[in-house]
Amino acid sequence: MAQTINIAQAGAASAVAADIKIDEIVLGGVTIGQLSLEGASLDLGSGSASLQNVRIVLTLDFQFDWWINLGFWSDSGSADLGSLSFALDLGNIAIPSLGNIPLAIPNIALASLNAAFAPVTAIDLGGGNLAGIAATSITLPKDGFTLTGLGVGAISIASVQVPAGVAAQFSIQEFHPNASMVLPGATLGPVQIPSASAADVQTTAPVSFTGAASQQALSLSLGVLGGSINVTPTAFVSIGALGLHGVALSGTVTQAILNNIGVPVDIRGLSLNAIDIAQITATNITV
16 A cells, blocks of 8 residues: 655745855746836937928908098998809929938827846856745655555654755756746936938828918008908918938837836756754644
């Protein structure tokens, strides 16, 4: 009949390992709850620009304001005279040189980011001290043991104390924690964005805008009566495509803040060599 040794609780006050090595630490998919960029300053430079299929529609709105004053009677009014529109097709326009365009962005927040890191290998931590070592509900060996020619009924030992012990090596092939390692927020900064160049940049949709000039007036006075013709110009500009050529980008970020960082961890090949264990205690040993 197979027997097992059951130890309710075992512990050691302290232990010293002469050498601690880890073959590999595998970091899973790193999740970042939020990345915040503060004080971003970018310089966008372009060697030249081109405008394609430029068309301007100019509209003139006319209005006539009049007045009359005969001393004993006066009056005034306004009349809408309609509008006049005409179009100008300018075709393609080349802008030979553009200067740097500074962009200041106070804050940028990006949520739910993922990152990947290569495994950390061949880690040698040197020696180390372990304290407060404890284990409970120990069964030795797992599948029991058999003594041929010797019968053992039941043995119970309340407590065993050993002054010290030595282990040549303690190793774990793989260790997979159930929970991810949660890192506190990190702050980086200032961050210098290196200068980078890109191919030609071109809009994928037409660009259009409307602008209005200040009202202009032509006045006429004949003593007892007079008036003015008011003209309000409005221009509608349509650009088929806007292209930037020789684009370069550089800039700085005052600081980058990472919050809620989660890292799944796998530890492989953990070994502790030449372990010196002090004050080993085991309680409630039964066979």
